Amino acid sequence: MQVNNMKVKVFSLILVLLLLLSVMPAMAQEGDPIVVGGTLSLTGFLSPTATLHHVAGQAFVANLNENGGLLGRPVEWIVLDDESSADNAAALYERLITEDEVDLLMGPYGTGNITAAMNVAARYGMVFPHHTASLTYVYDYEYHFPAWHIGLNTHITTNNILYDALESTGTPPGTIAIVTNQFPGAMNLAFGNDVLEPGGAAHMAEERGWEVVLEVEFPSGTTDYGPIAAQVRDADPDFLWVGSLGADGVNLIEAMEALDYHPRGQFYLWPTPGPLLDLGEVAEGAFSVTLFEEHEPFLSNIGAIDMVELYHAAAEEAGLPPSSQIVDVQVAASWSAWQTLVAGVEGAGSLDQDEIGQWLLENGVDTVIGHLAFDPEQNNFSEDLTRIKQIQDGKWVVVWPAEFAAPDAVPIYSADAE
Amino acid sequence: MQLFIQSLLSGILIGGLYGIIAVGMTLNWGIMRVINLAHFSLTFLAAYITYQFSTVTGADPFLSLFITLPLFFVIGLVMQWFFETFQIEGFVSLLVTFGLFAIFESIMREIWTADLRTLPLDIVPYRVESFWIGPYALRKPQVGVFVAAIIVSAATWVFLNRTYIGKALRAISQDRVVAGAFGVNHRQLALLLGGMMGVYAAIAGAFIAVLFVLRPDGTVDFIGVIFAVVMLGGLGNTVGAFGAGVIIGVAQSLTSATIGPGFSPLVTFSLLILVLLFKPEGLFGRSATS
């Protein structure tokens, strides 16, 4: 028994030693650079798109440093991998703030991660720019700055923009089918939420007198889209609204094509751009949302030409597939979040979080996706900057609202088409 | 009614895909007692290589089988050699192959990035084409994988039940020591079986490259379903794996078309639980006892 006790004692001694060692203050790394900290989902189910944000952010920071950095100091971006999981994201932001003592934060990718990380930023009063959050109604923190600027009531406004585009053709749909991934942001856009006024694709369509003939929700990880495609074909709506993300759109289009069914009009919420374009002819005419495309008037926005050039080079170097080397909404949102951060720091002239936050709230910021105003009354969102794009002749072009449309581009849709 | 029959057909065909992935798993598990999670990784690695081959050369993805079949025979053989050398089987194999699984995934991510990869339609136009029976569509690549699954599972069954080597393999699965006493060289046969697993992974991989948008962690969409198929079919029973694949494919498809796609995992795994509780040897029995 004595032996046993000694064993336990020696053992606990070692454990305590190790623990003490682990909490010794990390050697402070005094240095010149301004450190920006953030996580991205570089592994796990969010990683396909997060990879684009990683490449875009690196390109932005490299460019920033080449042009004199921030407040005359170079900028260093620490990116940690949150493995597509909200609990990791929250913990790592805690680490970035309190251990690495980063000067500034950049948001992660993905609604869940952003929501979790924002709560941490709020606890420490850190300015929190972020690029892809879609649950607008839960973000009540005063210093969060959404670059995915879709308005508080995105479930109403975004659908209205789309439906206006359809009506502008003079042949709007009479019936509509809603198919959506059961992903929080997509569900919000499809069916609204129970916090704000009613909205969502289905509700807004009904308000216009269109009949909703089919509602299907499918979980992430669905491998067989055949039955969903068959239901769409049977319902044969005038317009198909798909709350898709990632590869969902491709899978559904292919499944419908195999049934020899071609929707008269179709909308895909957040497709990864590449694979949909790879479908060629089959995806022609598909609508989607965007905040930026590589043509006027977007190219006139501040920094847009630089972004396009820099991103092309960076994406090619990173070995992304060719279709992911063009700038679309993901990259532009990332870029504008970085622009927001930089503008805030330069406007405030310091790294004080309150000064940066207040400056941004007062002034807003001009970015590659246009002017972002931050209205505390609307959870720091303001106008919905969503534009509608369409695949025309194998390329994404913005078609609506008219003042943002590519030269000569108009929405092409007819409920009577064959 | 038309929706019902169309979904039924689509479920049957997708069952072929489940079957062809499950054949490799079930043999490894039933005969070598190795629960090989890395089989999923091999399948996806083969899919990525198929993708790479096709996009670089512009050739039909199935031509890549000339490369992947021998390559994966060797990879499977090496893997089995590793299992044999360290006597990895049963529960331990599940953990060891999970380690391999993680390593394979990070290698794939390193080479092909986490971004989505898909074969352009102009290389594989038949991906969205169908055979038609009246108003019902049978998607060509799904028909392909269905036929391949029948051939693979049937050929393997014949191999196991009608050839000397196959019978020796079955003897090993029942009692290694006794089989050894009758002069069955366990090690050589195990390596051969490992090579076969690799070949199955290569075949399944080619179809996955054609049918799906690839991402390095795409394997996770299949693990649960394939386990269900393997158990339902009976360990080591290749024909059973095919049959179970079809049953689960149909169950999912019909659930998806009637109640909603969100419920199809519920149906699949409830089915698995019921089988485990009431018929743990699988619906079609184990190969060892057949």
Next chain:
Amino acid sequence: MKWRALLGFIIVGLVLAYFPELRDMLGYPRYVLTFMYFAFFWTSLATSWNILTGYSGYFSFGHGAFYGVGVYTTAAIVTKTELPFLLTLPLAGVLASLLGLTVGFVVFRLPQLRGELFALLTLAVEFVVAAILFNLVDGGYGLSIGRVPYPDFLGDFSEMMFRLGLLIALLTVFAAYLVHHSRLGRGLFAIHDDEAVAEGLGVPTFRYKMMALGLSTFFAGLAGGLHAVQLSYVDIGGVFKLTVPLFVILMSLLGGRRHWLGPLIGAVIIHTFNDAFSDTRFQLLNDVATGGLLIAIILFMPEGIYERLRQRLIPAATLALLVVVIQALAIGGRITVQFAVMLLFVIALLMIPQRFYDTVIGRFVPSFESVKAKIRSGAEE
């Protein structure tokens, strides 16, 4: 014996609970509290898993189901009612436990469901629970908990999480300790070795398995309930991911399944690795190291670190201390990275075959067995 242990646990608990107060004095960053909360969380999960699996040998792959039920219980109640979240924690534990007992009631009556089949069944249970919660509670929107109110005496948010995490971890480990040293534990070990023989010798196996499962799932639910608050945003994909059961298994295997301390050791080590290598520059290393470590442990150290340490305490500790000193003197950088690198060394040292210690180290440094023998002979004289 048990009272002394209880006292020990209380003292450890009180000392650690005071730890956040010392932040200014010790000058450690606040993140240490979060880091340790996660260590506590994983300790609770791994230890609770081990109460069933390590002791009785019933290999559960579905621990995520019970953890997930805990997470969703707290998340759903906090978002949908005014109930303070502290009250939801016991409920989270109880609901998880009820689910566990229901599964056990059916499964433990079927003698064929052992080994891989039991593992697979529990995995299927996890998928089914996820699908049910997804369709009935979550609906695809996820649950956003935000900032929950809690009593002031627990400190600020990270201090509160630290203290509650500590409490749950201590409760779980203490339960594991008690089980280990009680009739229940003895019975479970017997079931682990040979269930039929154990039953024949009077061990009420069904009841004991149910008790182990009930306890195991209760603590998993409890830990999950608290973790919901840390997550602050809860969705099915994030909660029911396969990494939860796999990490829990990996931790227990690494630390050692036969001793109540094993999972704790494993949880601390794995969490440290994960934290140290979360920097994207180490990403490939992280994946390959985790995978490789898993394989290496199973091949070369199947009984886990605790058992190895017990056998080779003195040589391993000597070498480890040497590494610590070199590390402290020579290398700067993040402390968890240092710690992780050091742990890798120690684990590598422990994996060296016994023969090596016997022939090389044994000549210069006495083995633990020989010290033990010396003490014993001294005591007898």
Next chain:
Amino acid sequence: MLTCHNVIKDFGGVRALAGVTITVHEGEIVGLVGPNGSGKSTLINNITGLTVPTAGGIQFLGQEIAGNPPHRINHMGIARTYQIPRPFSTMTVRENVEISALFGMTQGISQKEAKQQAIEWLDFTGLSSYANLPVTKLNLHQRKFLELSRALATKPSLLLLDEVMAGLNPSEIDESVKMIRKVHSSGVTIVIVEHLMRVVTSLSTRMVVLDQGRVIAEGLPETVMKDPLVVGAYLGKDYA
């Protein structure tokens, strides 16, 4: 003290026990013999609750025990050993015995007492010098004695011994015989299944012969061994 009444056990389509009726009285040593496959082990499994009879009843001390879980039957006072020893492989010799002391009929005793009793039982069977070794260090003979110690530590009133001597050399057999007599003289009723006729006939106070799941003879050893049915069962019909 134990009565099996017309016990039938089917496995699938195979009838392993075709209506066995046996009574064991207190203080006896009953030798249960029969050729391979005659149903001896099946009968033991049914008595100890490992399997449940298809039909028929088993009474122990006046209570029906068929269908009870094995641990409850053990608590009533029946213990057994296995033909191939099945020690708890991760425990030491002493811990093996402790388990049964802790959970057997004496349940409710503290772990300390259990440890004490385990040491006593190991003394009884002469294994005390191996108490702290892992069971893997024991040879077959010692493992059989460990089985015995473990069974005894549950304090049974009826002990079922399943081929305790198979595989042992002559001197070990002699030791075992002595040990069984010692156990018997401590007041335990014994049913012994054994192939070695020399041993059974010398040990048993009464013998029961099974063949193809039926009792074909019963009585004093010397009379039973001359029964033509028994000779036939063992040597083939031609010799009967």
